[in-house]
Amino acid sequence: MKLARYARVLKLFWQVSIAAELEYRINFIVAVVSSLGGLAGSLFGLFLFYRTDYSFPGWSWSEALLVLGIFTILQGVSATFLSPNLNKIVGYVQEGTLDFVLLKPISSQFWLSTHTVSPWGLPDLVFGSIIVLYAGGQIGLEALDYLALFPPLALGIASLYSLWFILGATSIWFVKIYNVTEVLRSLLEAGRFPIEGYPAIYRIFFTFIVPVAFLTTVPAQTMIGRSNPIWLLGSALLAAVLFQASKWFWGFALRFYTSASS
Amino acid sequence: MPIIDVQNLGKVYPVAVKEPGMKGTLQHFFRRTYRNIEAVKQVSFSIEPGEIVGFLGPNGAGKTTTLKMLTGLIHPSTGSVDISGHRPFSRQPKFLQQITLVMGQKQQLIWDLPALDSLRINAAVYSIGASDFRQRVGELAEMLSIQDQLKQPVRKLSLGERMKAEMLAALLHRPQVLFLDEPTLGLDVNAQTAVRKFLQEYNVRYGATILLTSHYMADITALCDRVLVIHQGSLIYDGRLEALLEQFAPYREVAVEFDSGQTIEQDKLRTYGNLQKLEGCKATFLVPTDHLTHMVSSLLNTLKIQDLSIAEPPIEDVIAKVFETGRT
Numbered sequence: 001m002k003l004a005r006y007a008r009v010l011k012l013f014w015q016v017s018i019a020a021e022l023e024y025r026i027n028f029i030v031a032v033v034s035s036l037g038g039l040a041g042s043l044f045g046l047f048l049f050y051r052t053d054y055s056f057p058g059w060s061w062s063e064a065l066l067v068l069g070i071f072t073i074l075q076g077v078s079a080t081f082l083s084p085n086l087n088k089i090v091g092y093v094q095e096g097t098l099d100f101v102l103l104k105p106i107s108s109q110f111w112l113s114t115h116t117v118s119p120w121g122l123p124d125l126v127f128g129s130i131i132v133l134y135a136g137g138q139i140g141l142e143a144l145d146y147l148a149l150f151p152p153l154a155l156g157i158a159s160l161y162s163l164w165f166i167l168g169a170t171s172i173w174f175v176k177i178y179n180v181t182e183v184l185r186s187l188l189e190a191g192r193f194p195i196e197g198y199p200a201i202y203r204i205f206f207t208f209i210v211p212v213a214f215l216t217t218v219p220a221q222t223m224i225g226r227s228n229p230i231w232l233l234g235s236a237l238l239a240a241v242l243f244q245a246s247k248w249f250w251g252f253a254l255r256f257y258t259s260a261s262s
Numbered sequence: 263m264p265i266i267d268v269q270n271l272g273k274v275y276p277v278a279v280k281e282p283g284m285k286g287t288l289q290h291f292f293r294r295t296y297r298n299i300e301a302v303k304q305v306s307f308s309i310e311p312g313e314i315v316g317f318l319g320p321n322g323a324g325k326t327t328t329l330k331m332l333t334g335l336i337h338p339s340t341g342s343v344d345i346s347g348h349r350p351f352s353r354q355p356k357f358l359q360q361i362t363l364v365m366g367q368k369q370q371l372i373w374d375l376p377a378l379d380s381l382r383i384n385a386a387v388y389s390i391g392a393s394d395f396r397q398r399v400g401e402l403a404e405m406l407s408i409q410d411q412l413k414q415p416v417r418k419l420s421l422g423e424r425m426k427a428e429m430l431a432a433l434l435h436r437p438q439v440l441f442l443d444e445p446t447l448g449l450d451v452n453a454q455t456a457v458r459k460f461l462q463e464y465n466v467r468y469g470a471t472i473l474l475t476s477h478y479m480a481d482i483t484a485l486c487d488r489v490l491v492i493h494q495g496s497l498i499y500d501g502r503l504e505a506l507l508e509q510f511a512p513y514r515e516v517a518v519e520f521d522s523g524q525t526i527e528q529d530k531l532r533t534y535g536n537l538q539k540l541e542g543c544k545a546t547f548l549v550p551t552d553h554l555t556h557m558v559s560s561l562l563n564t565l566k567i568q569d570l571s572i573a574e575p576p577i578e579d580v581i582a583k584v585f586e587t588g589r590t
Contacts, residue, residue: 013383019375258275
């Protein structure tokens with residue numbers, strides 16, 4: 001009953017926000033161009049590494065390409081679902097329209113996290129999938145291997161969402177904090193390449209502090225069958241802990257909400 | 263039994279204070295000093311179901327803070343609020359289903375889309391079925407006379423139409439308790455009247471309880487029998503509007519036009535009462551209410567009068583006076 005109501009609300013959120021986005025048609029062309037541009041840049045960067053016999057330890061060119069493809073998909077997911085919602089939390093706080101959200105008989109975290117969806121991440125999703133399929137073909141992956149991508153990827157996205165939401169929630173105190181979410185975004189750029197490509201100290205940072213490793217490297221390893229199940233378990237644990245933390249933190253932050261004056 | 267019961271409500275905010283100038287800015291950055299502001303102090307009142315109560319006070323008096331505590335948006339520092347058996351700050355769905363908050367300065371409708379799209383989302387959030395939805399939108403749109411505008415993008419609506427649409431969105435779930443913060447802000451006279459009439463009708467039709475703030479005294483006089491006056495965070499008056507006026511404005515304005523045939527001496531006129539203005543044959547007096555009959559009859563007996571009118575002083579002036587003295 002409750003779930004059905006949330007599903008109905010979600011459907012309407014998405015219908016309505018796509019309708020709102022499509023009011024501005026030129027944006028689609030911009031999104032395609034910017035996605036292609038970003039992708040060309042990353043491919044070129046990766047190519048520079050492998051041109052001179054250098055390779056990330058234990059990662060062939062096609063395997064590194066797979067990581068890049070997963071990274072692009074992740075970028076598409078965050079442009080479609082995460083950033084249009086989570087980067088707007090600060091605006092809600094600043095303008096005081098959070099009041100309206102809090103007054104609705106529905107979870108405010110749900111509302112803030114899902115109320116928009118942006119079609120402009122679509123190009124990234126499409127191009128990312130093409131790269132994954134191409135790289136997978138070169139490595140010789142089978143259908144089941146592709147399916148194996150989804151559990152670790154979904155868990156990675158859940159962790160990313162929770163971290164992002166926690167950062168967004170801090171805008172209750174530091175109202176003008178646009179940039180905090182930008183910091184997260186730049187750190188995520190590290191997910192472009194296999195985590196083994198970084199010095200040990202960075203690997204620790206990107207595994208345990210900002211879990212970039214769980215976003216792209218672990219899913220890729222799972223696909224090519226090189227992952228230890230312990231990593232998948234760790235991924236699940238991390239996602240569960242971070243998601244709970246985001247819920248708790250939001251409740252905590254709201255106690256300090258003073259609402260923009262009048 | 264009252265539907266709204268407020269006991270000793272208070273709210274203290276820590277506010278960072280900053281001296282002007284560069285030095286102040288640096289100090290503010292490195293060693294911030296805070297001062298506690300008591301936005302609301304020891305406010306108690308109760309409201310019966312179906313009442314329309316006006317909430318008056320100058321800017322910064324604590325009206326909005328109080329409304330936000332009543333709706334559960336902010337946590338009270340002291341005291342308690344009970345709204346039909348609920349504690350607002352826990353924001354139970356059951357409580358939220360019963361109340362609404364309309365804010366003249368903020369909008370919840372999606373800017374680029376027709377209001378109807380936002381309304382559909384609200385319907386889903388409040389679990390309103392399709393047939394109920396159609397019926398309620400039809401009914402409210404008719405009461406507000408905005409049937410034709412609901413399918414236009416909100417950004418294309420006039421301010422008045424937008425406010426009506428906001429009102430519709432806020433009332434779709436048929437709340438029993440309405441909190442309105444400056445619902446007529448910035449509207450022209452026609453739109454103000456329309457909103458007022460609508461609120462009156464809503465109150466009668468659904469027996470809803472309304473607590474509203476407004477800077478337009480016309481809203482208050484048209485809608486509210488009872489007013490709460492808040493000043494510097496304290497409740498200084500709770501009672502009937504007329505009694506407030508009587509208490510603060512126990513005088514009338516008497517305007518007289520004399521026959522042009524006679525000589526009028528200022529000094530002589532002053533003996534009749536507090537002379538405010540004398541222009542040619544027209545004079546205006548301020549007269550205490552209990553002297554009124556005596557003053558008017560002696561005027562009529564001794565001078566030749568062409569026209570005479572008695573008016574209440576403008577309510578804005580009276581309220582301003584209440585705020586100035588800050589007590590009743």
